[in-house]
Amino acid sequence: MKDYIINPPFTPAIDYKKELNPQQYEVVTKAKGPSLILAGAGSGKTRVLIYRLAYLIDKGASPENILLVTFTNKAAKEMITRAESLLSRNLSGMWIGTFHHIGNIILRKEAKLLGFSPNFTIIDREDAKDLAQNCLEELNLSKQGKLFPKKDLILNVSSKSTNSLKDIEDVISESYSHIEEYTQPIKRVLKKYQKKKKEANLMDFDDLLFFWLEVMKKESIREKYSRQFNHILIDEYQDTNRLQFEILKKLSSASQNILAVGDDAQSIYSFRSAEIKNVLNFPQTFKDTKIFKLEINYRSTPEILDLANAVINNNKKQFPKHLRTIKKNHSLPVLIKADDTYKQASFIARQITKLYQEGIPLQKISVLFRSRYLALELEVELMQRSIPYIIRGGIRFFEQAHIKDVLSYLKIIVNPKDEISFKRALSLYPGIGRSYAYRIWEKSVKENLPQEEILKSLPKKAKEGTGQFSLLLASIKDEPRPEKALNKVIKKYADYCYLNFDNPEERIADLEELSKMAKSSSSIRNLLENLSAFEEFKGEAAVSPEAKEGSVVLSTIHQAKGLEWQAVFILGCSEYDFPHPKALNSQEQLEEERRLFYVAITRAKKYLYMAYPKSKYTYRSGIVIARPSMFIQEIAPELYDEWDK
Numbered sequence: 001m002k003d004y005i006i007n008p009p010f011t012p013a014i015d016y017k018k019e020l021n022p023q024q025y026e027v028v029t030k031a032k033g034p035s036l037i038l039a040g041a042g043s044g045k046t047r048v049l050i051y052r053l054a055y056l057i058d059k060g061a062s063p064e065n066i067l068l069v070t071f072t073n074k075a076a077k078e079m080i081t082r083a084e085s086l087l088s089r090n091l092s093g094m095w096i097g098t099f100h101h102i103g104n105i106i107l108r109k110e111a112k113l114l115g116f117s118p119n120f121t122i123i124d125r126e127d128a129k130d131l132a133q134n135c136l137e138e139l140n141l142s143k144q145g146k147l148f149p150k151k152d153l154i155l156n157v158s159s160k161s162t163n164s165l166k167d168i169e170d171v172i173s174e175s176y177s178h179i180e181e182y183t184q185p186i187k188r189v190l191k192k193y194q195k196k197k198k199e200a201n202l203m204d205f206d207d208l209l210f211f212w213l214e215v216m217k218k219e220s221i222r223e224k225y226s227r228q229f230n231h232i233l234i235d236e237y238q239d240t241n242r243l244q245f246e247i248l249k250k251l252s253s254a255s256q257n258i259l260a261v262g263d264d265a266q267s268i269y270s271f272r273s274a275e276i277k278n279v280l281n282f283p284q285t286f287k288d289t290k291i292f293k294l295e296i297n298y299r300s301t302p303e304i305l306d307l308a309n310a311v312i313n314n315n316k317k318q319f320p321k322h323l324r325t326i327k328k329n330h331s332l333p334v335l336i337k338a339d340d341t342y343k344q345a346s347f348i349a350r351q352i353t354k355l356y357q358e359g360i361p362l363q364k365i366s367v368l369f370r371s372r373y374l375a376l377e378l379e380v381e382l383m384q385r386s387i388p389y390i391i392r393g394g395i396r397f398f399e400q401a402h403i404k405d406v407l408s409y410l411k412i413i414v415n416p417k418d419e420i421s422f423k424r425a426l427s428l429y430p431g432i433g434r435s436y437a438y439r440i441w442e443k444s445v446k447e448n449l450p451q452e453e454i455l456k457s458l459p460k461k462a463k464e465g466t467g468q469f470s471l472l473l474a475s476i477k478d479e480p481r482p483e484k485a486l487n488k489v490i491k492k493y494a495d496y497c498y499l500n501f502d503n504p505e506e507r508i509a510d511l512e513e514l515s516k517m518a519k520s521s522s523s524i525r526n527l528l529e530n531l532s533a534f535e536e537f538k539g540e541a542a543v544s545p546e547a548k549e550g551s552v553v554l555s556t557i558h559q560a561k562g563l564e565w566q567a568v569f570i571l572g573c574s575e576y577d578f579p580h581p582k583a584l585n586s587q588e589q590l591e592e593e594r595r596l597f598y599v600a601i602t603r604a605k606k607y608l609y610m611a612y613p614k615s616k617y618t619y620r621s622g623i624v625i626a627r628p629s630m631f632i633q634e635i636a637p638e639l640y641d642e643w644d645k
Contacts, residue, residue, distance in 0.1 A: 013058055014086055020051060027292045028052045034252075034286030036237075036279070037261040040323045041308070041602035042299030042564070045261050049235055050079050052259065054086045056231055063094035065230040067251070071239060073098060079235075095229070099244050100205055103212035106225065107203070110215045120201045128155055128204045135192040141185055147430055149179050149186065150500045158190050162206040163241040163273040175271075178498045209243050216250040226254035237262030237282075241273040249285065258286060264319055265312050268558060268596045276592070280317060297323045297602075299564055301330040303639075304608050308601045310635040315591045323602075333601075333608035333640045335573075335632060341613045345377040347645045348569050348611060349385050352552055355567050355607065362388065363550025364566040368557050368600045370580060370593075371506060372397070373513040374572035375554055382552065392555035398531065402497065402507045403514060407531070409489045410524050413477055426469050428496055431461025440466060468492075482527040483518040490515060505582075557600045568604035570597075574612035574626040597631045610640070 017025055024044060027037055028051045039045035049068070056066060070076040076097045084091050095102060104122065111118050123131065132151040141148050153176075161171045168190065172183050179186070197203065203211065216222050232252050234240070237260035240248070252258040260282060267276040283289040297305055305323045312318070338344035352365055369375050379397050382389050397403065405428060408421035415421075422444075423437040432440075436458070458466060472492055479485040490511045497504040521527035553565065572578055579593030601608060616626050627633075632640075 013088075014051070014054060016051060016055060020047070021296055023292070023294050023296060024048050024051070027294070028055050031259050031290060031292065032257065034256055034282075034289040035259045035292065036282045036289055037259065037292045037294065038319050038321060039261055039263050039294040040297060040321050041263065041266065041599070042297040043294035043323075044296075044298060045235070045263075045294060046075075046079065048294065049233060049261055050082045050086065052233065053079070053083045057083075057087060057089075057091070061231060063091045065228065066094050066233070067102070067229040067231070068094065068096040068233045069099055069102065069235065069248075070096070071098060071236045073101065075235065076101075099247070100208045103208040103247075107208060107211055107215065110221055111211070113215055113218060113221070114211055115198065116203070116211070117201050120203050122208070123197075123202050123204050125155075127202075131196055131202075132189065132193055135189045135196065139185070139188055139192065141189065147495060147499050149182050153179070153500060153502060154186055154189055156502045157186060158193070159206050160273055162210050163243050164275075165242045165246070178504065209247065213243060213247050213250070216247060222250050222253060226251055230255045230257055232258045234258070234260045234262075238264055238267040238276065238279050239269055239272075239274045240278050242275055242278075243273075245275070245278045252286070256286065265315075265321065265595055266561065266599050268561065268592060268599055270589075270592055276317070280319075291319070293319075293321055295321050295323055297325045297327075299327075299605050300325060300602060301327050301606060303330055303332050304601060304604050304606075307333050307608070307635065307639045308598055310639055311594060311601060311631055312598045314631075314634055315594055316587075317591060330606055331641075333604075333610065335628065335640050335642045336609055336611040337628075337642065337644045338611060338613050339645070340615050341377045342381075343645060344571070344611050344613045345381040348378060348571070348609070349381045349387060351569075351609065352382075352387060353385070360566050360607075361550055362552050365569075366553040366555060366560065366563075366565040366567070366603065367569040367571055368555055368560050368603065369571040370557060370578040370596065371509060371572070372400075372556060373506070373510040374577060376510075376513045376517065378571065379554070388551040389554050390551045392553050392559050397510070400507075400510065402493070402501070402511060405496075406486065406489050406493055406511055406514070407528070409473065409476065410482070410485065410528060412473060413485075414525050414528055426466070428493070429465030429469055431459070431463075432465045432469075436462045476524075480523070482521045482524045483515050485524055486511075486515050486518045486527075557596050560603055561599055564603055564605055566605050567607035567609070568600070569609045569611060570600050571611055572613075573610045573629045573632055574616070575629060576626075577612075578629045579631070594631055597629070 016028055020028060021044075024047065027035070027048050031037065031052065037045070037048065039048065053066065053068060057063065068076070068079065070079065080091055080094065080096050095105075107116070107120070108118050111120055129151050132155055136148075136151060136154075157168065157171055157176055160166075160175060161168050164171065166174075168187050169183055172180055172186070197207070216225065229251055232248065232255075234248065239262070248258065260279075262279055264276055264279040267274060267279065270276070283291065300308070300323075302325050305325050309322055313320075336344070336347060338347055348367060352362070355365060356362055367375065367378060376397050379389070398407075405424065408418075408425040411418050411421040412425060419441060422441050423434070426432055426437045426440060427434060440458075440462075472489065476485040476488050479488070490508070493511070494504070494508055497507050501507055518527050521530055553560075555563075557570075578597065579590060583589035583593045610632065612628050613626055615623055
């Protein structure tokens with residue numbers, strides 16, 4: 001008689017139906033094969049990933065056959081800890097971490113196939129900059145008397161090329177057109193940079209992904225790892241770039257069990273090479289894809305979500321979702337119309353104080369903005385009112401390098417013996433490093449030698465730089481209007497900006513905002529005195545959280561993604577500030593700007609304020625009338641209250 005084995009029914013260790021809402025439960029229990037999880041803001045996507053992981057192991061999957069890719073090591077650690085707690089077992093054999101972490105592990109095993117030794121060294125950004133500088137010097141590009149893109153900018157071009165899988169020419173043409181004339185020498189630098197890394201058995205962070213993909217192109221390796229990973233789970237899928245996408249395709253080629261969790265409505269990092277197409281084209285890339293939607297929001301009030309839904313509905317390229325909440329009704333979001341940027345700042349500071357007095361801790365209040373320069377007046381207002389604040393992911397306005405660079409010229413005019421400012425400003429010129437700046441300072445100020453005498457002892461390129469420096473100082477020395485003096489410096493500094501920074505337009509916008517501030521000062525000395533007065537408030541404004549129950553958070557919207565606050569203010573909701581003017585000629589970029597506005601709105605749990613000035617001063621046009629952002633104009637006015645301040 002034949003024996004029959006009857007499999008016992010599946011009895012999970014966790015009551016998934018009780019622990020999850022119906023949408024989450026469906027994902028956790030039915031997402032087999034290619035699955036795209038469209039997780040709306042505040043819908044519990046991390047919880048879903050953790051419970052899906054627990055469910056797979058509950059069903060008998062081996063931890064060694066599961067790959068969970070996260071975007072930060074902190075997220076990876078949190079997920080594995082929570083999953084182990086749920087299952088009451090150790091999951092040490094599981095593959096979990098960032099793309100770079102997993103790539104490093106695999107390349108240690110397979111690097112020989114690419115001509116690297118398994119003990120290759122991973123170089124950090126500073127080491128990469130040193131190596132790139134060596135390449136510039138060997139090619140005699142850093143020693144020329146003319147301007148040339150700096151190592152930081154060249155490495156950014158290289159990184160964008162690698163992560164987008166685009167040629168250097170295309171990357172420069174699309175994203176760095178201001179240095180297009182240097183394309184060929186930049187290619188020579190990067191070719192030498194790659195050669196030096198290979199010879200020294202070095203990899204930078206981009207190499208960990210690039211060479212991971214290269215080794216996966218070998219059929220035996222692709223077969224090995226695609227069979228190893230029976231289940232692949234990816235967090236924040238909307239932030240993946242083309243390189244990561246190609247890696248995932250090869251890793252999932254055997255099992256096709258790939259579960260991608262993300263939100264196309266929160267895809268806002270194209271400047272980092274993230275591609276929304278990875279989400280939008282997922283069903284075409286992976287045959288028989290199941291699409292799940294998480295639309296129950298646990299963060300915001302119905303009124304805030306109604307506004308968010310109305311905003312994002314204007315995008316054409318998306319997977320439609322409609323967020324709904326478990327929260328009770330509250331007040332409508334508010335559109336604040338202020339007379340100018342100063343009144344806007346004053347009102348926000350007063351409203352922050354009011355919310356604090358009503359019981360909302362300062363650390364649960366945030367002010368978000370599209371661009372850094374929009375926050376200048378508010379920073380000044382907060383300092384003057386002694387309201388503590390922090391800048392998330394950055395530094396205070398007056399502590400930024402480009403602000404300090406430009407102000408150093410004005411400081412020399414007021415105090416010719418200011419050694420720090422003298423060396424800082426002079427070092428900005430080609431051919432003058434720290435050593436020459438020190439030598440010129442010694443001869444000019446300490447020995448009081450005439451300029452002609454100083455120039456005689458300098459090589460040609462340093463001589464030219466010193467001459468340009470002296471001419472600029474002379475042109476602003478007798479300028480009675482400080483904003484005019486500042487504008488002359490800004491005009492000259494713009495060239496330096498374009499060849500040294502990844503975001504020159506943003507920095508120049510900051511400088512133009514500084515110029516606007518200078519308009520109210522009577523002289524250069526008066527301007528510097530006004531600015532130095534803010535130092536008095538810095539200590540008070542930056543007191544420890546324990547002393548004043550935390551600090552208000554000021555942040556760009558990009559830096560705020562993934563976070564939440566009880567009250568959120570969105571600054572500068574006006575034409576030509578939000579959306580960014582560069583996006584107006586591209587439907588693709590305009591939709592990303594709208595997604596950025598959506599992300600800002602959905603950071604708010606209870607109170608949302610959108611502010612714009614009815615008039616503002618611009619660097620080029622003087623006083624102009626401002627209208628609300630097109631993103632506000634295109635939604636129904638009954639979705640928000642208007643306060644005219």
